[in-house]
Amino acid sequence: MVVHRTPTPIMYRVVAGILRTGMRAVARYEVTGIEHVPTQGGFLLTPNHVSHVDPFPWAHVLYNHGHSPVFLAKGSLFETPVVGWVLRHAKQVRVDRETDRAREALPHAARALAAGECVVIYPEGSLTRDPDLWPMRGKTGAARLALQTGAPVIPVAQWGPQDLLPRYARRPRLSRHRTLMQIRFGVPVGLGDLTGPEAPETPVAVATATDRIMAAITHELEQLRGQRAPTTRFDPAAHGLRVTGNYRSGDDQ
Template sequence: MVEHRTPVPPMYRFVANVLRPPLRLLMDYSVRGLENLPESGGFIVTPNHLSYADPFPWAHVLYDRGIAPVYLAKSELFDSAVLGYILRHAGQVPVERETSSAAEVLGRAVQALDRGQCVAIYPEGTLTRDPDLWPMRGKTGAARLALEARCPVIPIAQWGPQEILAPYGRLPRLFPRTTIHVRYGPPVDLSDLYDDGTPSAEACVEATNRIMRGITDELEVLRGERAPAVRFDPRAHGMPLTGDYTRGARPVSRG
């Protein structure tokens, strides 16, 4: 049994033990960049988001290395009686998206980092709206947390979960077994943006851009191609920022 760096709630261990066998059955992992993970202390991971299946592979890899990520997860997941109970007792943190209360969870996240935990934030805030599944424009929550906590930020790129479950898909493709490619990038350098006070809006935007660039750089390696020069912005296309934008919608293009 792997010894974890920080205490892991019993519910977390239970869910992990239930999920690990089917994950290994459905997925094969190709992993690079584990040497970029900090040896100790709290840190943030920022994965790209292209499928409801993608929170599991990179976290499975970390868990097997003794790191149990704490997710900042959308509050809607906590509304379910069963799932909400599991998430709360597993020590996960709900976030009210697109509201002022989203900033209030940063204090709990900073405390987790101070305890030496790994905190996971999807900086896009939802599944990418990019028609080619490149990382889209990020939100500033991950950057603000990183600047307040002054801890390492590890960008994570993954490619393959969308083959198991398409964006906003409901029925997974269970066979044949899918190879999930994961890259943990080097820490994003934000040290020049640190301030003694509350991070400025300009610093948060710049930090967000660097984090998204770090994720995209790693994904370019996985995909063997270059991302578009301009990051996709759902606002510019009149798209909702949360929820399933595909229902009754016309196909989206970059033009």
């Protein structure tokens, strides 16, 4: 039986139970660095994004360790029948990406951190467009939240979810052998020199924090893959690609 660090809504427990059962059936985990996850107080978790199923493996691991991750989820999900109802009743935070309302999510996330929650932000903002699935350029939400709250930022790299469900695929690739999910939690990102009353949140500080977060995620993924990432992170705008959604179709995913 999982002992939760913070109050967890019944709906959250129900959905987590269903998803844990499903993930056990199709995936096996190889986890390193779990000792870097704080055991007290709120913290930010910043994973790379390679598949629509990749929130489940590391969330499964954290849930088994007593954490109930609070996701900053895209607004369109909250408009989806059933899914939206579940998200609202499972204490998740809505983010209206690429709109003036996007920043409205940060105060909600800050309150969750103050309450000792694990808050999750995918700093890429969407599935990576990098041809080789390396982390692409980061968006500033995670950095802003970290600088405003001083909460530790734990970078997470994962490799394997894309084998179960490739980018923007609608059907999983099931096989006789469960798909290996490699998950690596990194040491907290060093942002101490950018936080505090004597280090105001300037554009330069936000950009520096964002770069450090993305560099930390990339470093952990390099350890999993045994390869070196490109020296320049992929920028969708520079390649004429949509910032969010399926860049190969008109779908908003």
